[in-house]
Amino acid sequence: MSGSRITALFKGFKAVGRTALVPYITAGDPIPELTVELMNALVAGGADLIELGVPFSDPEADGVDLQLASERALASQMTLTNVLSMVAEFRRNDDKTPVVLMGYLNPIECMGYERFAAEAAAAGVDAVLVVNLPPEEAEALRSQLQARSLQSIYMIAPTTSPERVGRIARRGSGFLYYVALKGTTGAGHLDTDRARAEIARIQQRVDLPLAVGFGIADGASAKALAETADAVVIGAAVARRIAAHLNAKEKIAAELKAFMGQLRAALG
Amino acid sequence: MTDSFAQSPDCSVKGSNREPQLPDDQGRFGIYGGRFVSETLTAALDELCDAWQKFLSDSQAQQELSDCLSNYAGRPTPLYFASRLSDNLGYRVYLKREDLTHTGAHKINNALGQVLLACRMKKTRVIAETGAGQHGVATATAAALFGLRCRIYMGAEDMRRQRLNVYRIRLLGAEVHSVESGSRTLKDAMNDALRDWVTNVDDTHYVIGSAAGPHPYPMMVRDLQRVIGEETREQILLQTGRLPDALVACVGGGSNALGFFHPFLADTSVRLVGVEAAGQGLATGQHAAPLNAGRVGVLHGNRTYLMADEAGQIQPTASIAAGLDYPGVGPEHAWLKDSGRAEYVGATDQEALDALRKLSLLEGIIPALETSHALAWLEHLSKDYRGENTVIVNLSGRGDKDMVTLAETEQ
Numbered sequence: 001m002s003g004s005r006i007t008a009l010f011k012g013f014k015a016v017g018r019t020a021l022v023p024y025i026t027a028g029d030p031i032p033e034l035t036v037e038l039m040n041a042l043v044a045g046g047a048d049l050i051e052l053g054v055p056f057s058d059p060e061a062d063g064v065d066l067q068l069a070s071e072r073a074l075a076s077q078m079t080l081t082n083v084l085s086m087v088a089e090f091r092r093n094d095d096k097t098p099v100v101l102m103g104y105l106n107p108i109e110c111m112g113y114e115r116f117a118a119e120a121a122a123a124g125v126d127a128v129l130v131v132n133l134p135p136e137e138a139e140a141l142r143s144q145l146q147a148r149s150l151q152s153i154y155m156i157a158p159t160t161s162p163e164r165v166g167r168i169a170r171r172g173s174g175f176l177y178y179v180a181l182k183g184t185t186g187a188g189h190l191d192t193d194r195a196r197a198e199i200a201r202i203q204q205r206v207d208l209p210l211a212v213g214f215g216i217a218d219g220a221s222a223k224a225l226a227e228t229a230d231a232v233v234i235g236a237a238v239a240r241r242i243a244a245h246l247n248a249k250e251k252i253a254a255e256l257k258a259f260m261g262q263l264r265a266a267l268g
Numbered sequence: 269m270t271d272s273f274a275q276s277p278d279c280s281v282k283g284s285n286r287e288p289q290l291p292d293d294q295g296r297f298g299i300y301g302g303r304f305v306s307e308t309l310t311a312a313l314d315e316l317c318d319a320w321q322k323f324l325s326d327s328q329a330q331q332e333l334s335d336c337l338s339n340y341a342g343r344p345t346p347l348y349f350a351s352r353l354s355d356n357l358g359y360r361v362y363l364k365r366e367d368l369t370h371t372g373a374h375k376i377n378n379a380l381g382q383v384l385l386a387c388r389m390k391k392t393r394v395i396a397e398t399g400a401g402q403h404g405v406a407t408a409t410a411a412a413l414f415g416l417r418c419r420i421y422m423g424a425e426d427m428r429r430q431r432l433n434v435y436r437i438r439l440l441g442a443e444v445h446s447v448e449s450g451s452r453t454l455k456d457a458m459n460d461a462l463r464d465w466v467t468n469v470d471d472t473h474y475v476i477g478s479a480a481g482p483h484p485y486p487m488m489v490r491d492l493q494r495v496i497g498e499e500t501r502e503q504i505l506l507q508t509g510r511l512p513d514a515l516v517a518c519v520g521g522g523s524n525a526l527g528f529f530h531p532f533l534a535d536t537s538v539r540l541v542g543v544e545a546a547g548q549g550l551a552t553g554q555h556a557a558p559l560n561a562g563r564v565g566v567l568h569g570n571r572t573y574l575m576a577d578e579a580g581q582i583q584p585t586a587s588i589a590a591g592l593d594y595p596g597v598g599p600e601h602a603w604l605k606d607s608g609r610a611e612y613v614g615a616t617d618q619e620a621l622d623a624l625r626k627l628s629l630l631e632g633i634i635p636a637l638e639t640s641h642a643l644a645w646l647e648h649l650s651k652d653y654r655g656e657n658t659v660i661v662n663l664s665g666r667g668d669k670d671m672v673t674l675a676e677t678e679q
Binding site: 056057058059060061062063064067074079080081104105106108109110111131132134136137154156157158159160161164168179182183184187 | 294305311455469470574582
């Protein structure tokens with residue numbers, strides 16, 4: 001059953017006190033032919049779970065690094081259907097690493113919730129996180145995903161009230177995603193002390209594992225948050241490494257593998 | 269149910285109005301509207317709902333807004349019988365003169381209301397997106413009046429074609445942020461304004477200028493613009509003793525049209541016509557007419573008609589009028605279209621230019637390019653109306669800002 005990959009991962013890690021390393025890459029960035037290779041390189045470097053971004057023309061919650069990643073992917077006419085094919089191809093060699101699709105609602109809305117859930121499950125997706133779909137609006141999609149044993153990941157923000165944290169946790173599955181700062185992805189003003197304390201406070205209210213992301217750029221910030229979080233998500237910093245090698249794309253896989261290795265080492 | 273999420277603060281307007289009470293508690297107009305935002309903004313939108321409810325029931329706040337609209341912005345605006353245009357068209361045409369408000373467009377009605385609200389919410393900074401620059405000018409004006417810091421997001425392409433308004437905004441003490449991403453027009457300005465808001469949500473209020481965005485914006489902007497239709501209804505009854513046969517307004521995001529139409533929704537004899545930007549022509553795909561040629565989807569916090577491809581990516585739009593150059597439309601217009609209460613048509617760039625010149629020559633009034641789309645549709649109504657038939661156009665803005673664009677088209 002697909003959703004159990006995530007649950008099994010966190011259960012195993014909790015037993016040994018290990019923090020999961022979760023890179024985010026935008027499918028099709030910098031070119032669609034590289035995506036599966038990059039996913040494999042991330043895993044080889046130490047990634048425990050992959051968030052695969054579905055590119056969108058108007059990524060309103062993303063900072064400039066992930067905006068550019070979406071633009072690069074869309075320049076190759078990436079669609080949600082293509083993204084699902086990539087997951088299916090990845091699954092042929094890796095049946096263990098969980099894959100979470102992350103993106104905005106409109107491509108899913110256009111495909112139709114029922115068809116999306118069926119095709120995502122068939123491709124080997126484990127869970128779905130839709131950035132602009134808060135729980136109030138998510139029920140129709142959530143029930144379609146649940147019918148296919150796919151998990152729904154929800155976000156918690158620094159502005160989320162404690163009472164609302166509890167309600168979101170009861171609705172979510174797999175893990176919860178804590179947005180470490182008020183801002184967009186890749187922002188430069190992460191206060192790790194404050195975020196670490198906030199994560200500890202939230203964990204007292206929820207049973208689901210807690211991943212933390214937004215603004216984590218390197219091993220030091222990842223390590224600081226790993227003291228309390230169950231997983232750290234790194235996206236914009238990965239996209240910056242892809243962007244730095246647009247004229248030497250053959251080097252990107254090795255570069256990302258090495259970056260994961262550094263982060264893994266920092267996490268211990 | 270303890271984990272129910274169907275409990276957002278209810279800030280829909282309840283009262284004795286004869287109009288249908290939409291949106292519902294979730295900000296829905298039928299299947300349209302809602303609140304599709306990242307989690308960080310949910311608390312801010314709840315706070316805004318509460319503050320708006322208090323604002324509506326606070327007689328002191330209402331008095332302050334009313335004073336501002338009459339003594340500062342110049343309301344009520346005239347309802348003018350355009351006799352030479354009427355002779356030319358063969359039926360009676362009235363113009364609701366929003367172009368005569370302070371700053372020259374209907375946008376000031378909404379900006380003053382929201383900035384007053386921001387002050388009451390103890391916000392010290394406001395931000396806004398702008399296309400034609402009229403909403404940017406209106407927000408910068410209101411911010412200057414109340415001493416708030418202000419930043420306006422404007423697409424680089426729009427800054428070029430509406431540079432007079434860029435100069436006005438800066439003169440008013442606001443900062444103009446050039447948006448270089450995507451198509452570098454209104455939708456991209458809205459993306460960047462949302463990114464600013466999510467980052468500075470504690471001290472900043474986002475003054476959305478269209479009846480679009482997440483709940484409660486479509487409702488709040490509509491209610492602040494309703495003054496247009498309320499005055500019009502009173503004025504036409506006073507001047508002619510009866511209701512008009514039709515109202516015509518341009519529709520980009522749709523705030524001028526909604527404020528104009530809404531007080532007439534229950535008057536089912538009054539035909540409501542919204543005119544979208546047909547650009548180079550609806551058949552060419554080069555336009556900004558989602559109600560005429562779009563599909564239902566989710567963008568900028570609400571479900572509505574959008575210019576999007578089969579895969580759900582938002583498509584570039586094309587209109588000579590920067591204020592209409594937007595791939596979405598306010599969710600209440602989507603609802604009014606589906607319910608059949610309003611009809612939505614398109615006027616091309618060329619038709620709008622012709623209408624702008626015609627009104628200038630016949631009435632001595634230079635309308636904005638956006639407004640000219642509504643005026644252009646009057647030609648089509650000649651087949652339906654004659655003699656004593658009465659049509660009112662919302663003259664939503666003046667055309668001074670468009671002289672650069674006009675000069676370019678003549679070269």
